[in-house]
Amino acid sequence: MTDTALVSDAPPPAARPLVRLRQLDLFGAVVTLATLAGAVVWAFPLYWGLVTTFKPETEIVQPGVHLWPQNFTFENYAHVLMQTKIGLWYVNSLVTSGAVTVIVVVMAAAAGYAISQLEFPGRRVFWAMILASFMVPIPALIVNHFVLMSQFGWINTLQGVVAPQLIAPVTVIIYKQFFDSVPKDFREAAVMDGANDFQLLFRIYLPMNWGITTALAIITFIGAWNLFLWPFLAVSSEEKLNVAVGITQVHDAFGVQYGRDLAVAMLAALPVAIVYLIFQRRVTQAIMLSAGIKG
Amino acid sequence: MSAIPGNKGGAAAPHVELRRVTKRYGVVTAINDLTLTVEKGSFTALLGPSGCGKSTLLRMIAGLERISAGQCFLDGVDVTDVAPAKRRIAMVFQSYALYPHMTTRQNIAFSLSLAGASRKEQDERTHEVARILQLEDYLDRRPAELSGGQRQRVAIGRALVRHPEVFLFDEPLSNLDAKLRVQMRLELAKLHATLHATMIYVTHDQTEAMTLADKIVVLDRGRVAQVGSPLELYNRPANKFVAAFIGSPSMNFLPVGLTAVEGGIATVALPGGRTARVRVGGAPAKAVATAELGVRPEHLSLVVADDANAALRGEVAIVEHLGNLTLLYVDTPAGQVIVEGPGNVSVRSGDTVGLSLREANARLFGADGASL
Ligand SMILES: Nc1ncnc2c1ncn2[C@@H]1O[C@H](COP(=O)(O)OP(=O)(O)OP(=O)(O)O)[C@@H](O)[C@H]1O
Ligand SMILES: [Mg+2]
Numbered sequence: 001m002t003d004t005a006l007v008s009d010a011p012p013p014a015a016r017p018l019v020r021l022r023q024l025d026l027f028g029a030v031v032t033l034a035t036l037a038g039a040v041v042w043a044f045p046l047y048w049g050l051v052t053t054f055k056p057e058t059e060i061v062q063p064g065v066h067l068w069p070q071n072f073t074f075e076n077y078a079h080v081l082m083q084t085k086i087g088l089w090y091v092n093s094l095v096t097s098g099a100v101t102v103i104v105v106v107m108a109a110a111a112g113y114a115i116s117q118l119e120f121p122g123r124r125v126f127w128a129m130i131l132a133s134f135m136v137p138i139p140a141l142i143v144n145h146f147v148l149m150s151q152f153g154w155i156n157t158l159q160g161v162v163a164p165q166l167i168a169p170v171t172v173i174i175y176k177q178f179f180d181s182v183p184k185d186f187r188e189a190a191v192m193d194g195a196n197d198f199q200l201l202f203r204i205y206l207p208m209n210w211g212i213t214t215a216l217a218i219i220t221f222i223g224a225w226n227l228f229l230w231p232f233l234a235v236s237s238e239e240k241l242n243v244a245v246g247i248t249q250v251h252d253a254f255g256v257q258y259g260r261d262l263a264v265a266m267l268a269a270l271p272v273a274i275v276y277l278i279f280q281r282r283v284t285q286a287i288m289l290s291a292g293i294k295g
Numbered sequence: 296m297s298a299i300p301g302n303k304g305g306a307a308a309p310h311v312e313l314r315r316v317t318k319r320y321g322v323v324t325a326i327n328d329l330t331l332t333v334e335k336g337s338f339t340a341l342l343g344p345s346g347c348g349k350s351t352l353l354r355m356i357a358g359l360e361r362i363s364a365g366q367c368f369l370d371g372v373d374v375t376d377v378a379p380a381k382r383r384i385a386m387v388f389q390s391y392a393l394y395p396h397m398t399t400r401q402n403i404a405f406s407l408s409l410a411g412a413s414r415k416e417q418d419e420r421t422h423e424v425a426r427i428l429q430l431e432d433y434l435d436r437r438p439a440e441l442s443g444g445q446r447q448r449v450a451i452g453r454a455l456v457r458h459p460e461v462f463l464f465d466e467p468l469s470n471l472d473a474k475l476r477v478q479m480r481l482e483l484a485k486l487h488a489t490l491h492a493t494m495i496y497v498t499h500d501q502t503e504a505m506t507l508a509d510k511i512v513v514l515d516r517g518r519v520a521q522v523g524s525p526l527e528l529y530n531r532p533a534n535k536f537v538a539a540f541i542g543s544p545s546m547n548f549l550p551v552g553l554t555a556v557e558g559g560i561a562t563v564a565l566p567g568g569r570t571a572r573v574r575v576g577g578a579p580a581k582a583v584a585t586a587e588l589g590v591r592p593e594h595l596s597l598v599v600a601d602d603a604n605a606a607l608r609g610e611v612a613i614v615e616h617l618g619n620l621t622l623l624y625v626d627t628p629a630g631q632v633i634v635e636g637p638g639n640v641s642v643r644s645g646d647t648v649g650l651s652l653r654e655a656n657a658r659l660f661g662a663d664g665a666s667l
Contacts, residue, residue, distance in 0.1 A: 185392035188359050193406035193453070194380035203409075207396040 053077065053263040060258045076259035077267075080250065085238055086267060089246035093271075096161045096231070096242060097224035104168045104220050105213060112175025113201045117187065127176075134169035139229065146233060160234050161242070165224055171216050174289055178209045215286035218279050222272050243268040309371075310335040310493045311356055311461060316365030318351050318517075325351040327517040328365070333495060333510075338487050340508035341497045344540070348517040349497040353463050356495065357386050369461070385454030386463040389470065391446050393438040393453075399425075400434040403452045424452045427486075444475045451486070462494045468503065480506060501541055505529075513537050530656075535664035538589045544622060547595070548660070549588045549607075549629040561659060561667070563588060566628035569606050573657050575667045586667060589658040592622065592635035597642060598649040605649025607632070614644055625650065 052060055053076050055069040080086055114120070115127050145164040146155070154160030182205060190204050206213060225244070232245045241249060247264045250257075276283055311333040318326040325348045333339045341349045354360040356367060358379035366375045374382055393402050401408075403424055404417040412420075425431045428448045438446055447467065454462055467483075468476045484507055487494055498504050504511050505525040513520040513528065513536070520540075521533040532538035538546045551563040554570065561575045563586065573588065598605050609627030621640040625632050625648060634650060642648060659667040 183390065183392070185388045185390045186394065188379075189386070189388060189392035189453075190394075190405075191359065192357065192379050192384070192386050193457075194409045199409055203405075204394060208394070210396070 049262045050266060053259055053266055055259060057257055057259050076257075076263040080260055080263045080267065084246070084250055084264070085241070086243070086246060086264065088239060089241050089243045090267075092158065092161075092240060093225055093242040093244070096158055096165075097221050099158075099162050100165045100224040101217050101221045103162070103166055104171055105217050107166065108168055108171035108216070109175050109206055109213070110201065111172045112179055113197075113205055115172070116176045116179035117200070117205075118197065130169045130172050133167070134173065138164075138167065142230065142233065145230065149234060155234055156236055156240055158240060161231050161240075164230060165227065168220065171220065174212065174216060175209075178212050179205055182208060211282070211285070212289070214279065215282045215289065218275060218283050219286040222275065222283070225272055308335050309333065310337075310369070311495065312368040312371075313352075313356070314366045314368065316355060316367065317363045318348070318355060318360060319363045325517055326355070329517070329519055331512060331519060331522070333493060335493055336491045337510055338484075338494045338496065338508050340504035340511045341495065341514060342501060342504040342511050342540075343499065343514035343520075345499060347514040349499070349514055350465055351517075352514070353386075353465055353495060353497050356461070357384055357463055358382055359386075382461075383457075383459050384461045384463060385457050385459035386465065387450045387454050387467045389466045391438075391450040391470075393446055393449055395438055398435050398437055399430060399441070399449050399452075402438070402449055403430075403456050405453065406457050420456050424456045427455065427489075428452050443471050444479060447471060447479060451483075455490075460493060462492055464494065464496045466497055466499070468498075469500075476503075483507060501543065505541075513540060531666070532589070532658065533666050535587065535589065535660045535666075538658060538660070538666075542591055544592050544633045544635070546589045546591050547632040549590065549632070551586055551588045551659075553584055553586050563659065565606055567607055571606055571652055571654055571657065573654055573659050575659055585662065587660045589660055590632070590652060591656065592633040594653040594656040595632065595634045595650045596653070597623070597634065597636050597640065598651045600647045600649045602649045602651065604651045606652040607650040609648065609650065611642055611644050611646045611648055614640070614642060616640075623648075 051067065051069060054072050054074070055066075056071055056073050056075060059066070059070055111130070115123060115130070141164075149155050149160045149163065152160070152163075154163065186204060186208070187200065190200055195203065225242075227242075228244045231242050232248075235241055235245065238249065247261070247268055250260060250264045309332040311331075313329060313331045316326060316329050317324065329352070331352075341352060343349050351360060355362050358374070358377060362375055366373055368374065369382060369384075394405065397405065400421055404421045407417045407420060421434070422431070425434055428451060430445070430448055430452060433441060433445055433449075438449065441449065447470075450467070464483075468479050471479060480503060483494075483496075487507075496504070496507060509524060510522065511525055511528055512522050515536045521528060521537045523531075523533075528537055528541050532541060532546075535548070539548070549565065551565055551571075553561060554564050555562040556575065559574060559576075561573050563571050563573060565571055565588070571588070595607075600608055607625075607627045607629060609625040609632070611623055612626050612631065613624040615622040615624075616638070619638050621636045621638055623634040623636055623640070623642065625634055627650070632650070636642075661667050
């Protein structure tokens, strides 16, 4: 649309570019339709899940496809909110994911800064170890984590959920690369101004890379929020569950009740969806960053 | 090197002093056994071609670069191993290195804030500096929203706010366009006049060095080639390197034969048959048979080809009219020489001309490049 507007403003162009532009528009329309179709196919299950939560259970199990509930109800949500500990699970998820995010970001920034900027014996070995550690898939270590946490007496505690998630080599690597790319004049200017290493990190290097910090924080938070396997293993009492594991407990406790299961799923996904909507661009950036490292 | 050519024991107290400093990067020796004193309140320029070690020298004074050997003194105190921030030295970087996430105000006040100064003091001193540098209207802008000249001023402001005793500048004007450079040059001169602080200024632009500095240190491959006032360097270069580096267009060097030396006057045989009489310092050894005669373009003047006073004859190759003056490239038996003539010269390329030489301003250099 803007293309045509631009053309009409411009002095009368030669015939050929105009033709090419029209062809391009046709191509654009086809691509738009194709991606739109893809989006619909992708989004339909989500939509289906959402409307199902507003249907009474009897209507859900009836044969036939109804795109909108015949009897609109909040009963599923009411039940889930009243009869399960989902409020508590939310708090647990928030606390553990928040703690993981803060600790990982601060630790990774400090480690990245040290490897990138400081001269100390063993720096290369340290760096090699971090590079090596991200070649090891975390699930392969899950038994070790379990044994270690139980020796700490941290099984079935929130800190037990948090601790193994603090291993975040990719975050360190990303920070190191960003700090490497800060021109050394900034460092020297700040050193002349009297900054020590802590001030350099927290007042120059981190603020200069704020975008990266937000991106990494969001992606770490979402990862921690969605984590299932480890919290599922580490926690057994209902009071310590997080939302992701909590969903499965609803299923177990009430038999297969599609409306309720999906209502819990929607509630569990809500915070991540909100975070994503607010920070869309940052999240994409973060995913591309870590994909760049991993890929 | 025990004595520095041209360095007189001045009356002013030495403020910055480097004693036999050497800087090595692996096998590269950037600064080689260099001794230098900078007087209190002086404006000293470090001048030299790219890669001669100017920045390295400045960064050693700042404390940003470890000194491989030798010592650095500030006010008579050995600061060789003192941290940069403790030296009461401020530095303005070529890239300005303004913190991009801070406003002008925060950039200027950063060192005060690190030192734990009160809000009030930070504000007062920032405003004082902003007033001197005419930055008051830009205090709440980020560096990205400032022009090159304004950024330059913020960079100077960041140095100024610390009330340092020594200012170091590393090619501070090289990122500015020609007009702004002239303007900032004047402002720097004014700043030096008001502050009376010691300033050390790195540049490879001789105009900057000549106009700003009261003392110029010419560096050549990590060594001091000559130290002196701008006019000393121009009129009495200690060696061929300085003679060739200072002055634009560059000095002409003519191969000559030394025929006689008597009473401080040397008689030299010029290519083409004529002779010239040139003042020399000491009595050069008789063994020095050949030397090079250095003549600046403005000390050669055009005469008719068969003039009896013409030291050289030649054919004009290129004529460049610059308006106020004319540059002529003349092919002579001594090679191509550059002659500076008045603006209204009517000579064309291909003409044969005579060149007369102002002997009082010519310099003689021995085979090793040292001035005779
Ligand atoms: N970190 C370094 N490692 C190795 N060699 C270096 C380093 N820094 C400078 N050098 C070398 O030291 C010499 C002097 O460098 P320096 O930066 O002081 O030159 P300069 O006179 O400031 O040049 P320019 O006018 O181009 O800035 C150069 O030969 C350079 O290659
Ligand atoms: Mg330099």
